Amino acid sequence: MSPNQFQAKASFAGHQRVSDARLSLGTHELTIHAPKGSDNNTTTIQVPYSCIYGYETSTDKATGENYKNKVIVHYVAFSGPDLRNPSAAKRTTAQLLFERTEDADRFIQTARDLGALPTPRRILLLVNPNGGVGKAKRISDTVVKPMLQHSGLTVKEQYTEYGRHAVDIASKVNLDEVDSLVVVSGDGVLHEVINGLLSRPDWDRARKTSIGIVPAGSGNAIAASLGIVSQFVATLTVIRGETSKLDIFSLSQLNRPKIYSMLSFSWGMMADADIESDSYRWLGPLRFDVAGFIRMIRLRRYPGKVYVLPPKHQQNPSTTEQQLTPPQSPSHKREPESQFQHLLDSNIKEPPKPWSLIPNMPFYSMLLLLNCPNVGETIFFTDTIRFNDGIMRLWYSAETRFWKILMPFIFDQQNGKMVERDLMKDLECGGILIIPGVEGKPDDPSTHKVIEPDWVTSSAAKAQNIYQNPGLFDVDGEVMPTARTLIEIHPSLMNILVPEWLYHKDDDNTTARAHEVAVIQAIKAQQKL
Numbered sequence: 305m306s307p308n309q310f311q312a313k314a315s316f317a318g319h320q321r322v323s324d325a326r327l328s329l330g331t332h333e334l335t336i337h338a339p340k341g342s343d344n345n346t347t348t349i350q351v352p353y354s355c356i357y358g359y360e361t362s363t364d365k366a367t368g369e370n371y372k373n374k375v376i377v378h379y380v381a382f383s384g385p386d387l388r389n390p391s392a393a394k395r396t397t398a399q400l401l402f403e404r405t406e407d408a409d410r411f412i413q414t415a416r417d418l419g420a421l422p423t424p425r426r427i428l429l430l431v432n433p434n435g436g437v438g439k440a441k442r443i444s445d446t447v448v449k450p451m452l453q454h455s456g457l458t459v460k461e462q463y464t465e466y467g468r469h470a471v472d473i474a475s476k477v478n479l480d481e482v483d484s485l486v487v488v489s490g491d492g493v494l495h496e497v498i499n500g501l502l503s504r505p506d507w508d509r510a511r512k513t514s515i516g517i518v519p520a521g522s523g524n525a526i527a528a529s530l531g532i533v534s535q536f537v538a539t540l541t542v543i544r545g546e547t548s549k550l551d552i553f554s555l556s557q558l559n560r561p562k563i564y565s566m567l568s569f570s571w572g573m574m575a576d577a578d579i580e581s582d583s584y585r586w587l588g589p590l591r592f593d594v595a596g597f598i599r600m601i602r603l604r605r606y607p608g609k610v611y612v613l614p615p616k617h618q619q620n621p622s623t624t625e626q627q628l629t630p631p632q633s634p635s636h637k638r639e640p641e642s643q644f645q646h647l648l649d650s651n652i653k654e655p656p657k658p659w660s661l662i663p664n665m666p667f668y669s670m671l672l673l674l675n676c677p678n679v680g681e682t683i684f685f686t687d688t689i690r691f692n693d694g695i696m697r698l699w700y701s702a703e704t705r706f707w708k709i710l711m712p713f714i715f716d717q718q719n720g721k722m723v724e725r726d727l728m729k730d731l732e733c734g735g736i737l738i739i740p741g742v743e744g745k746p747d748d749p750s751t752h753k754v755i756e757p758d759w760v761t762s763s764a765a766k767a768q769n770i771y772q773n774p775g776l777f778d779v780d781g782e783v784m785p786t787a788r789t790l791i792e793i794h795p796s797l798m799n800i801l802v803p804e805w806l807y808h809k810d811d812d813n814t815t816a817r818a819h820e821v822a823v824i825q826a827i828k829a830q831q832k833l
């Protein structure tokens with residue numbers, strides 16, 4: 305027998321039968337060949353390594369107390385080939401009874417050497433008891449912690465106790481003691497973790513700490529964008545420890561601390577609906593539909609000008625060099641480098657080339673800047689975006705006709721074709737500068753200030769029924785003041801935990817592809833049983 309092959313009695317959760325089986329540890333999967341019945345046909349079960357989240361050894365009662373010859377392999381199995389179907393993933397086990405303890409030990413050691421078993425790491429779980437409809441604690445207790453129990457990972461759990469507590473935790477956590485910060489909540493708490501890490505004096509080290517999410521909020525857009533649609537897959541992802549680079553946007557306003565975003569920035573209808581949906585939190589994910597519908601029938605148009613910087617690959621080097629601030633050495637950088645901070649000066653009326661104004665847009669009914677394919681768990685916007693391609697995608701519209709706006713949201717919410725309707729225009733960009741016509745804190749009328757009277761109070765503006773209110777600036781579901789704002793992209797700034805099989809069809813990621821193939825083959829083998 306080759307060193308990667310073993311004999312054991314095998315049985316599976318939910319099946320009574322125990323068979324004498326031949327096990328083989330391959331490049332990407334454990335294969336179990338077991339006789340099916342009296343006719344000596346064999347059945348083959350495959351357990352992809354990317355689905356194994358732990359193991360335990362125990363003593364088999366029949367062979368005596370001195371023998372630790374039983375190995376229970378814990379893994380996630382899928383009932384169908386759609387790895388994004390939330391109900392397809394289940395936890396299960398394979399029980400392997402070896403003749404001798406040495407055989408069990410050798411099996412574990414070989415599996416470890418081949419990367420079949422999770423590598424020990426230290427995890428800090430941040431659980432928001434108020435996230436979504438308050439289910440995060442239950443998810444942590446019934447799914448996350450039980451799965452972590454056999455993983456070999458060291459786990460600390462902390463509840464967030466107040467709004468923005470996760471910022472405080474991430475800005476102070478001892479990075480020598482934690483390998484990954486994992487949020488059991490929604491996008492809001494992950495946004496806070498990113499902002500906490502990037503606000504640290506040692507941000508250049510902190511940004512390399514991997515971050516992860518177990519979706520337990522109501523939007524869960526980032527998890528859905530990563531293909532993490534169930535809590536089982538999310539916890540498996542945390543345990544396996546595979547990471548991908550994540551682009552981050554920075555949002556700068558004069559005399560205010562920088563804000564960092566991993567997901568989206570919006571202004572107009574979607575921002576209004578997202579923030580206003582907070583009053584319907586008890587509805588769960590449906591809150592976005594209800595708030596969205598109300599906002600669509602009472603649509604607003606906000607005045608403003610938006611300037612766009614082309615993405616790096618479209619820029620002509622001779623026109624950009626003069627814009628760059630001198631590069632600082634990493635040890636002196638107090639925060640991720642910003643190249644166009646000087647554009648926040650309100651004396652600069654027109655940012656110089658290669659910036660350009662979005663033409664013929666005196667007002668916006670919606671504006672959305674996206675880093676990921678999903679804007680919510682159930683709103684799959686487009687598959688043309690990568691969260692690590694170094695590009696921002698901007699969608700905008702001045703449309704105000706109710707039916708025009710409603711159609712894509714009714715028919716295309718989940719098929720990624722929303723952007724194909726003739727509603728929004730889109731642009732690839734490396735940065736944007738937004739100059740709203742009215743500034744202020746959206747919820748405090750005493751702060752509202754008309755900055756550009758021509759755009760807001762002129763008779764032409766009045767004739768177009770332009771809203772004389774700043775509107776909401778929404779970043780990852782949180783409100784920021786409405787003011788002149790510079791948004792820049794920082795390509796691959798952070799590392800996010802992703803399923804090992806996360807792969808886009810046109811990416812040349814052969815390892816991820818191999819993992820995906822292994823999982824699909826395992827599902828097919830399972831279905832033949």
Ligand SMILES: Nc1ncnc2c1ncn2[C@@H]1O[C@H](COP(=O)(O)OP(=O)(O)OP(=O)(O)O)[C@@H](O)[C@H]1O
Nearest residue numbers: 436464465467468489490491492493521522523524
């Ligand atoms: N103990 C707490 N009490 C009150 N608010 C909290 C507490 N812990 C965290 N928060 C706040 O809860 C807010 C919502 O959290 P989160 O965004 O994770 O959930 P969600 O809004 O349901 O999900 P999503 O953003 O995906 O829609 C965050 O702004 C966070 O600051």
